[in-house]
Amino acid sequence: MNNYFYSDYDKSKNIMQPHLQRVRQRYRGYRDSAKENLETHQFILDVSILNERITSFEESMNEMSSLTYHHSSASPYFAAATPFFNASYRMSSKSESKVVIEDILELASTLNRISNKIKLLENQEN
Amino acid sequence: MAEPIYTQRRTAQYSGNHSSTEYNKRVEENYQDLVYLYNKYNVIDTKLDQLFSRVMTDHIFLSNAVKDSMDRLKALEATEKIMSLYSYSQLTYNPGSLNGSSLAVPASEQLTFDSIYNYATLPVVSNASFSVLKMYNSVGEQIIPSFFETKVEPLNSIDAPGALIDTTAPYYSLYDRYDRVWKRSVIVDNPTETGALMYFYVKVPSNAVDRKVNSIHLSPYPVNSVDIFSIHYTQASNPRLTSEDSWKPLNSTALYNDDVNAIGQVPPGGWVNAVNSDTIVNSAPLCFNVASLQFENKPITAFRIGMRQRNYIKENNKYIYTYGLSDLDIKVNRYMNTGRAYFRFTAPQDQLIFKVNNVTPKMYNVPLSLTELAFNSRVLYPTSANDLSTIPQSGSSTVFVEITLNKLQDDTVPMLSDLIINYE
Numbered sequence: 001m002n003n004y005f006y007s008d009y010d011k012s013k014n015i016m017q018p019h020l021q022r023v024r025q026r027y028r029g030y031r032d033s034a035k036e037n038l039e040t041h042q043f044i045l046d047v048s049i050l051n052e053r054i055t056s057f058e059e060s061m062n063e064m065s066s067l068t069y070h071h072s073s074a075s076p077y078f079a080a081a082t083p084f085f086n087a088s089y090r091m092s093s094k095s096e097s098k099v100v101i102e103d104i105l106e107l108a109s110t111l112n113r114i115s116n117k118i119k120l121l122e123n124q125e126n
Numbered sequence: 127m128a129e130p131i132y133t134q135r136r137t138a139q140y141s142g143n144h145s146s147t148e149y150n151k152r153v154e155e156n157y158q159d160l161v162y163l164y165n166k167y168n169v170i171d172t173k174l175d176q177l178f179s180r181v182m183t184d185h186i187f188l189s190n191a192v193k194d195s196m197d198r199l200k201a202l203e204a205t206e207k208i209m210s211l212y213s214y215s216q217l218t219y220n221p222g223s224l225n226g227s228s229l230a231v232p233a234s235e236q237l238t239f240d241s242i243y244n245y246a247t248l249p250v251v252s253n254a255s256f257s258v259l260k261m262y263n264s265v266g267e268q269i270i271p272s273f274f275e276t277k278v279e280p281l282n283s284i285d286a287p288g289a290l291i292d293t294t295a296p297y298y299s300l301y302d303r304y305d306r307v308w309k310r311s312v313i314v315d316n317p318t319e320t321g322a323l324m325y326f327y328v329k330v331p332s333n334a335v336d337r338k339v340n341s342i343h344l345s346p347y348p349v350n351s352v353d354i355f356s357i358h359y360t361q362a363s364n365p366r367l368t369s370e371d372s373w374k375p376l377n378s379t380a381l382y383n384d385d386v387n388a389i390g391q392v393p394p395g396g397w398v399n400a401v402n403s404d405t406i407v408n409s410a411p412l413c414f415n416v417a418s419l420q421f422e423n424k425p426i427t428a429f430r431i432g433m434r435q436r437n438y439i440k441e442n443n444k445y446i447y448t449y450g451l452s453d454l455d456i457k458v459n460r461y462m463n464t465g466r467a468y469f470r471f472t473a474p475q476d477q478l479i480f481k482v483n484n485v486t487p488k489m490y491n492v493p494l495s496l497t498e499l500a501f502n503s504r505v506l507y508p509t510s511a512n513d514l515s516t517i518p519q520s521g522s523s524t525v526f527v528e529i530t531l532n533k534l535q536d537d538t539v540p541m542l543s544d545l546i547i548n549y550e
Contacts, residue, residue: 018160022153046160105242105411108349110192112410117199
């Protein structure tokens with residue numbers, strides 16, 4: 001594999017070392033099971049961390065993507081719902097600021113409303 | 127393409143590994159793989175974070191640009207001394223009081239509104255209303271019913287049998303998920319002016335037929351790029367989803383025939399001898415109420431939607447026409463016979479509203495001759511005593527228009543898509 005992580009400053013900022021420690025074994029005399037077990041445990045720890053990260057990565061990707069597509073909101077809102085649906089979302093875990101995002105379908109709908117109104121005005125002038 | 131990993135396959139024999147060199151080499155390879163995976167994860171995480179930040183930021187400011195366009199339109203309307211609905215935040219159920227009595231609308235009489243499909247309508251009895259296509263299991267997960275039946279019929283030389291098609295399953299249009307859309311991409315060597323055309327058939331599940339569906343929702347995909355040239359229905363008892371099923375236009379009474387303002391508001395394919403086409407060009411999400419079609423106890427058994435994509439994306443010297451649906455639903459909605467709400471109209475900056483001369487509803491599923499039966503309104507002016515009065519006052523920045531919608535005799539449920547007031 002290419003060792004490309006180190007060749008780019010942006011990428012090299014992300015370097016992270018695994019928990020696994022390379023302990024050199026020498027099979028002269030008895031075999032040290034403690035070291036081998038430690039290595040196995042560290043390896044499992046690393047794989048578990050990676051597994052959890054990839055899982056949370058998938059979740060955050062879903063969350064971020066769903067921001068602009070609230071398909072469940074394609075159902076009518078009933079009386080108790082907040083007028084003109086908006087979603088508040090924290091853009092990144094590092095930032096606490098909240099932004100308000102309009103669903104793509106709502107945006108399409110608003111554009112349609114604008115276009116209808118322009119049409120009405122145009123026809124009125126004619 | 128994924129690169130090969132460092133760790134090599136080894137086959138230890140005779141009670142395991144006897145070579146420390148081999149053992150150490152394997153640990154080293156494991157370590158290198160871990161380093162690679164950790165860092166690959168970090169790089170992707172950073173890239174995604176940056177990408178989404180950019181997409182979200184652009185999305186927010188594009189939304190702002192749309193809002194700005196609406197504000198400018200509002201200003202243009204103001205020069206004509208008219209105002210209309212710009213956002214459903216204008217809707218309220220409690221504008222204040224009139225002569226000491228509260229004007230609040232009781233929950234059972236509050237109009238339902240939908241900001242995606244752009245209409246206000248009669249109060250929906252939510253616990254008696256349901257979808258006949260969207261199903262959920264006992265833990266709330268969406269499932270696709272086995273009886274969901276659709277068919278795609280290509281209509282022209284581009285989207286024709288034998289054409290190169292890249293498609294997802296039509297049932298993807300049922301999912302309430304952003305990552306599931308039904309898209310049908312037709313890949314051709316040369317573009318044509320007509321674009322790609324097809325009929326999409328969807329059957330009303332037979333177990334729902336007796337319940338009389340009365341509402342169809344669809345969101346063409348991609349947004350604002352697909353033309354909907356017809357929507358038909360059939361009452362054939364066992365539709366085969368072919369042209370043999372005696373299809374009738376959803377706009378069977380040719381409502382608002384040849385009225386250009388109604389294009390996009392009435393189901394296309396129903397106008398007769400019209401100079402203008404009722405095709406919805408670059409369609410937004412659509413919703414139509416079909417209650418009045420279910421006369422003579424003959425329920426709707428299937429729908430047919432005519433779709434056209436004139437826009438293509440050029441990729442690797444191929445022309446890709448993509449169309450489909452990101453949302454589809456057929457519902458049995460129960461409505462109250464009447465409902466009320468208030469819409470707030472705020473005068474442009476530095477102006478006052480002295481009197482509202484006229485209130486015009488836009489309800490394209492109600493014939494003009496029946497508008498008075500389906501719609502009533504009264505204007506409420508704020509008074510100096512923080513009250514509301516039906517008598518015009520000496521000018522105010524805000525007025526409320528109370529509207530009442532009524533179901534028609536043929537079960538038509540009025541769908542109010544806009545409200546225009548003329549003021550002085």
